[in-house]
Amino acid sequence: MNGLDLLLPAYCSGCGARGAACCVSCLDGFGPPERIQVPGVGPPVWTLAAYDGAARELVLGFKERGARALSAWFGAMVAAALVVVGPRPWTLIPAPSRRTAARARGGDHMLRIAEAVHLAAVAPVLGFGAGVADSVGLNATGRRANLAGRVEVHGRPPPGTTVLLDDVITTGATAAASVRALRKAGVRTHAVLVLTSARPATGHA
Numbered sequence: 001m002n003g004l005d006l007l008l009p010a011y012c013s014g015c016g017a018r019g020a021a022c023c024v025s026c027l028d029g030f031g032p033p034e035r036i037q038v039p040g041v042g043p044p045v046w047t048l049a050a051y052d053g054a055a056r057e058l059v060l061g062f063k064e065r066g067a068r069a070l071s072a073w074f075g076a077m078v079a080a081a082l083v084v085v086g087p088r089p090w091t092l093i094p095a096p097s098r099r100t101a102a103r104a105r106g107g108d109h110m111l112r113i114a115e116a117v118h119l120a121a122v123a124p125v126l127g128f129g130a131g132v133a134d135s136v137g138l139n140a141t142g143r144r145a146n147l148a149g150r151v152e153v154h155g156r157p158p159p160g161t162t163v164l165l166d167d168v169i170t171t172g173a174t175a176a177a178s179v180r181a182l183r184k185a186g187v188r189t190h191a192v193l194v195l196t197s198a199r200p201a202t203g204h205a
Contacts, residue, residue: 029053066105082120088161094113135173147174153181
């Protein structure tokens with residue numbers, strides 16, 4: 001431990017235990033990719049954990065509370081999952097974020113994770129057009145309406161297994177709108193990979 005560690009000790013963003021940005025116990029909340037059913041998305045959707053407990057706290061810690069050290073942990077999880085999701089070479093497309101939200105977080109959080117996956121190319125080609133509101137509090141219909149026609153594609157990813165990467169899936173509205181926008185731009189999305197799923201566990205739906 002160096003002097004900086006004494007001044008700024010690391011705490012697990014999942015449970016608050018001192019010692020590392022993510023403790024072994026909280027890391028166990030994530031497992032191998034599990035395929036889930038998300039109507040309307042199209043390509044297979046894979047998740048690494050349910051959006052609750054320590055997994056939820058880790059995602060929120062990284063996304064909203066500035067725990068940037070978790071990008072390496074999440075990057076390693078994604079790298080291991082890609083072997084199951086599809087064959088090499090892989091291209092990760094980070095899900096889009098609202099510009100104001102990205103600025104408040106100090107940058108695009110999903111791009112940061114994607115760049116920590118050293119086994120894959122990264123193509124940050126998705127963005128939101130004008131008029132997209134914060135989706136918090138919106139139901140499935142409201143989320144779809146919020147994104148309708150407002151996901152934009154800027155550029156083309158390199159060839160390979162194209163994987164849309166996001167932190168959490170709820171209604172699937174963002175994934176569906178992103179896949180649809182990519183398809184219109186002539187880009188096939190082979191899979192969607194999310195860190196966590198907030199969808200009901202019954203029947204993996």
